[in-house]
Amino acid sequence: MNEALLRSLTPSVLGILVRRGADFAAAEDAVQDALVEALRVWPAAPSPSSERRSSREDPIRNPKGWLVTVAWRKFLDATRADAARRRREDLVDEEPPPGAAPAVDDTLQLYFLCAHPSLTPSSAVALTLRAVGGLTTRQIAHAYLVPEATMAQRISRAKRTVSGVRFDQPGDVATVLRVLYLVFNEGYSGEVDLAAEAIRLTRQLAAAIDHPEVAGLLALMLLHHARRATRTAPDGSLVPLAEQDRGRWDTEAIAEGVEILQAALARDRLGEYQAQAAIAALHADAPTAEETDWVQIVEWYDELARLTDSPVVRLNRAVAVGEADGPRAGLAALASLNDTLPRHTAVAAYLHERDGDLATAARLYAEAAHKAPNLAERDYLTRQAARLNARLPR
Helix, strand or coil, X not given: CCHHHHHHHXXXXXXXXXXXXXXXXXXXXXXXXXXXXXXXXXHHCCCCCCCCCCCCCCCCCCHHHHHHHHHHHHHHHHHHCCCCHHHHHHHHHCCCCCCCCCCCCCHHHHHHHHCCCCCCHHHHXXXXXXXXXXXXXXXXXXXXXXXXXXXXXXHHHHHHHHXXXXXXXXXXXXXXXXXXXHHHHCCEECCEEHHHHHHHHHHHHHHHCCCHHHHHHHHHHHHHHCCHHHCECCCCCECCHHHCCHXXXXXHHHHHHHHHHHHHHCCCCCCHXXXXXXXXXXXXXXXXXXXXXXXXXXXXXXXXXXXXXXXXXXXXXXXXXXXXXXXXXXXXXXXXXXXXCCCHHHHHHHHHHHCCCHHHHHHHXXXXXXXXXXXXXXXXXXXXXXXXXXXXXX
């Protein structure tokens, strides 16, 4: 039984139930029940040569049709237990005869619904992973390191929030992309590789809508994911970009990402994800860290700052300016930014080290370590402070 196939069919099956009149929350529950049933039944399904089963009911010959049939029956079973007798009888009368599942693809509408502006980012992420990604509540909870009951409540609240939203209501692509990027940045935890799942979902979205920013995000994910194996040492410590073993980068993922990006940029509708992907592509294109085209990277950060007006973008730009024009130029760019920005102190430490002021750099590295958002960064910054302190005169 192919679990990946099951998950890929989830959005279209859910969309079919909603179009038949099922409430989104109830339909999503029914689809999850059907997926559980598939996990139980499919491994023991008879061979396709059996003539006594219709193609609609044979999971091997027609997996989508089987899931639609089972999910609809699960929905009706739940509806029959409801007090709304009149609506229940109407739904029973509406049950379609066996046959091929409708060809309409509601994947895009599901993305829009799961990333509805009324949802918090964490709720949108959880609902997307469950309704579009086909993950179980347990898998999502493990991935985000929260109790299963907590995640179940989060998903239930999200479903209630969007239950009144019209299924065919136009959605916001930018909101969907932000949700997918949130999933990607969670990386890997538990039994689910969230970075790989985000790439799969973004590929699925790219197949459903022709949009340069969707392509830009997919390219960005592929280019970042290509470096994944080199980001940490065997002991779990961080390896900065300049020190990564470029021979271990995934060249196929880089080539695909660059190709997707070039096609998106050729449409002359620049967006923030395309600009970020262009920066990532320049890093990936450099045979060594010393050969990085920092001048072009600064130009792309200028475009990105124009598009987003983000102080975090300007902080990253200061690093690039320090590489392109020298550390003092980078420090001048940094001086215009609020020093409470996350990682501001770490950037200042790096630029001061590049400028030869080791004492100031060591002090700032130690200060940045205390502010680090996670253990890996804290350990890395602490080691940098210790390295410089060891070089200072006694």
